[in-house]
Amino acid sequence: MVRSVTLSNGAEIPLVGLGTYKALEGTVTEAVKAAIGAGYRRIDGACAYDNEREVGAGIEAVIHQGAVKREEMFIVSKTSTARRRIEAVLNKPGLKYEPAANQIGSHPYLTQERLIDYCHSKGIAVTADRGERLVSSTGLGATLEEPRIKTIAEKYKKTPAQVLIRFHIQRNVIVTAKSANPQRIAQNFAVFELSEGDMETLRRVNGNMRTFPMSW
Numbered sequence: 001m002v003r004s005v006t007l008s009n010g011a012e013i014p015l016v017g018l019g020t021y022k023a024l025e026g027t028v029t030e031a032v033k034a035a036i037g038a039g040y041r042r043i044d045g046a047c048a049y050d051n052e053r054e055v056g057a058g059i060e061a062v063i064h065q066g067a068v069k070r071e072e073m074f075i076v077s078k079t080s081t082a083r084r085r086i087e088a089v090l091n092k093p094g095l096k097y098e099p100a101a102n103q104i105g106s107h108p109y110l111t112q113e114r115l116i117d118y119c120h121s122k123g124i125a126v127t128a129d130r131g132e133r134l135v136s137s138t139g140l141g142a143t144l145e146e147p148r149i150k151t152i153a154e155k156y157k158k159t160p161a162q163v164l165i166r167f168h169i170q171r172n173v174i175v176t177a178k179s180a181n182p183q184r185i186a187q188n189f190a191v192f193e194l195s196e197g198d199m200e201t202l203r204r205v206n207g208n209m210r211t212f213p214m215s216w
């Protein structure tokens, strides 16, 4: 069973999704098929990733095999005109605006606990995929090499990537992990439980470090 959270509009969004940003051409369809086979029901894409046709082909193939129904899948896309369209809706007089989800950057170096608690207290789901790499092994996002994360991973006989993903799930934060590798796709979806003490250790890794500073 895929764990999900309910958005304020009633839609169910699976907590773990497959990312497709920078997935190499020719690998995406197989990655999507592997992910759905492993239990993923959310695929994250965007026009700008230039691979939505491959994503669609993967979903279509699995639906055709009868392994999943279209209505079970939560497909995310982003388009460059979305903001204008949203503004057009919001500018209608008397329209009440209730955000369903807030997309933020978050990982153990940037835990964002107060913001997440605030959003959840208002019934706003939080999704942690705003350009802050989850399992990156370079630069400030070197979370796979972080000693405290490695120690916790060893304790549970999991990988650091699984600990990072679990950190989000356990805070009810929606997370998207990109992989084109079937083993890692399955690994990233494998569910386990971290103790509250280990969650606290991960929270203390926080240094309010952003790998991708943004201001609007």
Ligand SMILES: NC(=O)c1ccc[n+]([C@@H]2O[C@H](COP(=O)([O-])OP(=O)(O)OC[C@H]3O[C@@H](n4cnc5c(N)ncnc54)[C@H](OP(=O)(O)O)[C@@H]3O)[C@@H](O)[C@H]2O)c1
Binding pocket: 018, 019, 020, 021, 022, 044, 045, 078, 103, 129, 130, 131, 132, 133, 134, 135, 136, 159, 161, 162, 176, 177, 178, 179, 180, 181, 184, 185, 187, 188
């Ligand atoms: N809405 C937005 O503004 C926005 C912005 C950025 C990203 N996103 C979404 O979020 C997704 C995730 O972000 P991301 O692609 O930047 O980075 P990511 O998922 O944090 O990291 C992807 C990298 O980690 C590797 N990886 C995956 N699983 C692993 C594991 N278990 N162990 C070791 N390495 C692993 C992947 O390599 P392999 O493929 O070789 O496994 C890939 O190089 C994107 O693909 C996109 O769909 C959305």
